[in-house]
Amino acid sequence: MDRKPLASYSSAIGAPAPGTAIVVLNWNGWSDTIECLESLFRLDPGPQRIVVCDNASEDNSLDHLIAWAEGRLNTIPPTKADETRRLSFPPVVKPIPYKVYERAEAEAGGDLPDDAPRLAFIRTGANLGFAGGNNVGLRYLLADSSISAIWILNNDTVVERSALGALVSEALSNPAAGLIGATVLEYERPSMIQAQAGAKYLRCIGWATHIGAKRKWSDRLKKNSVEQQVDYILGASMFATRAFLEKAGLMDESYFLYYEELDWATKAAGRGALGYAPDAIVYHKMGRSIGTGRRLASGSALSLYYLNRNRLLIARRHWPRFLLTTAAVNLFMTALLLMRFRLREAKAVLRATAVALSKPLDVAFRSAF
Numbered sequence: 001m002d003r004k005p006l007a008s009y010s011s012a013i014g015a016p017a018p019g020t021a022i023v024v025l026n027w028n029g030w031s032d033t034i035e036c037l038e039s040l041f042r043l044d045p046g047p048q049r050i051v052v053c054d055n056a057s058e059d060n061s062l063d064h065l066i067a068w069a070e071g072r073l074n075t076i077p078p079t080k081a082d083e084t085r086r087l088s089f090p091p092v093v094k095p096i097p098y099k100v101y102e103r104a105e106a107e108a109g110g111d112l113p114d115d116a117p118r119l120a121f122i123r124t125g126a127n128l129g130f131a132g133g134n135n136v137g138l139r140y141l142l143a144d145s146s147i148s149a150i151w152i153l154n155n156d157t158v159v160e161r162s163a164l165g166a167l168v169s170e171a172l173s174n175p176a177a178g179l180i181g182a183t184v185l186e187y188e189r190p191s192m193i194q195a196q197a198g199a200k201y202l203r204c205i206g207w208a209t210h211i212g213a214k215r216k217w218s219d220r221l222k223k224n225s226v227e228q229q230v231d232y233i234l235g236a237s238m239f240a241t242r243a244f245l246e247k248a249g250l251m252d253e254s255y256f257l258y259y260e261e262l263d264w265a266t267k268a269a270g271r272g273a274l275g276y277a278p279d280a281i282v283y284h285k286m287g288r289s290i291g292t293g294r295r296l297a298s299g300s301a302l303s304l305y306y307l308n309r310n311r312l313l314i315a316r317r318h319w320p321r322f323l324l325t326t327a328a329v330n331l332f333m334t335a336l337l338l339m340r341f342r343l344r345e346a347k348a349v350l351r352a353t354a355v356a357l358s359k360p361l362d363v364a365f366r367s368a369f
Contacts, residue, residue: 017045019148020164023137024155026054027127027275031076032059032156032285037119038075038088038225039158041096045165047245048147050118051137052155055127055230062100062121069096069119083190084283087158103136109143116144129256138250147242153282154236158187160281167239170277178244178268179231183212183220187285191217194284196226197276198233205320206311206326208262210234231309232265233274237282244273249283254365257306259314264320305369308333308349312356313364327353 022040026033033052040050054062065231067073071094078085098119101110106122124136134152149171151164163182170180181197196212211229212221220314238261249267251260265274308330315326330353337346348369355367 015170017164018048019053019146020045020047020151020168021049021141021147021149022151022153022164023134023141024050024052024153025130025133025137026052026057026061026065026155027133028057028059028061029058029155030057030064030068033061033065034073034075035078035088036153036155036157036159037065037068038092042087042161043159043164045168047151047164049116049118049120049144051122051140053122053124053133053137055124055129055133061125065121066098066100069094069098069239071095083160084187087283101140106136106140107143110140112140113146114158121193129253130258131251131255131260132253134248135253139141140243142242142245145175149239149241150245152235152238152240154284156285157236157251158283159186163280163282166277166280168193170275170280171239171241174266174275176273178241178248178273179233179265179279180239180241180275180277181230182237182239182280182282183217183278184234184236184282184284185217187283190283193220193285194218195234195236196221196278197274198230198261198265200229201231203315204322204325205329206315206322207329208232220278223276223278226278227245227274230274232262232278233263236284237280239277239280244268248273254362255306255310255313256301256368257310259310262312299345301345302369304333304337304345305348305352307352309352309356309364309367312353313361316361316364318354323357327357 023035052065064073064173075091077089079302096119096147098121099116099117100121102123103125122136124133138150141150151167167180183196184194186192186194193212193215195210199208199210201208211226248264252263312326315323330349334346334349355364360366
């Protein structure tokens with residue numbers, strides 16, 4: 001089948017946008033995923049396909065998601081963030097046709113392109129981490145030559161109805177941008193910015209700062225200013241063109257959690273491959289699955305282990321001259337945790353630091369929490 005250009009989508013209400021697809025990764029978060037899907041099925045234009053990859057959830061997520069698609073599970077109205085309630089409630093009409101694939105079948109293309117469903121669920125078979133789980137969905141979709149762009153979206157998000165159209169428009173107007181970010185607002189405080197497109201990264205200490213963070217939407221930065229600063233696109237919302245995926249390859253799965261986006265952008269020549277669609281609005285709940293915190297040295301032991309391990313590993317891989325100064329940040333984080341009597345978390349950061357500094361790079365990447 002010939003590949004369809006991005007420009008060929010229909011703007012009719014409810015009509016899919018040929019050439020576009022969405023991948024959502026789920027791990028023990030079916031309730032958030034359902035809220036996300038309810039918003040995705042309101043997109044105008046909508047995607048040609050929506051794929052949910054389940055990373056071996058332990059809460060029967062896939063059974064719940066199938067029941068939702070069949071109309072057997074009532075959608076619970078959001079109890080918080082009333083400003084975003086309209087994006088996912090009342091429920092869209094059910095049933096929604098779907099298919100379920102095992103990982104091997106999906107990565108071989110499943111029923112693509114001829115009999116592919118608009119909604120697909122994929123059992124990845126294990127907790128493959130952020131990159132690994134999303135890559136299963138990317139391989140499935142790339143088997144369909146008609147797919148020209150794929151939106152990688154966190155399951156703990158909801159989106160404005162026009163968000164996909166804004167991303168497509170940016171891709172058409174800026175063909176050099178292979179990865180495009182959205183305006184990510186806080187779900188609980190929808191007037192507050194979490195990030196515009198992504199983050200800038202201080203290599204000397206291994207520290208990322210979300211662009212536009214803590215500003216009000218009314219005080220947002222201009223598009224040009226954002227694009228001049230951005231070093232990587234926020235993983236909660238990454239719109240990738242097929243050309244980018246074919247050139248840069250998929251995300252590196254060895255990180256498991258954190259820094260995949262920075263590694264991806266760095267390998268793809270950084271700023272030249274990045275764009276920003278200001279009118280693509282995404283609301284993000286932040287760290288529901290793994291316990292990421294808002295404050296410095298906050299979060300679960302799991303999240304702190306991978307965050308601090310990967311901060312050092314990406315420095316070793318790309319900027320080894322900054323390894324010692326980056327390690328100093330880890331030690332500072334450990335001290336903060338000890339001062340707060342968070343001994344388990346402090347131990348996780350120390351272990352992450354020891355693993356990242358003492359083991360060969362390939363072994364360190366395989367050292368799980």
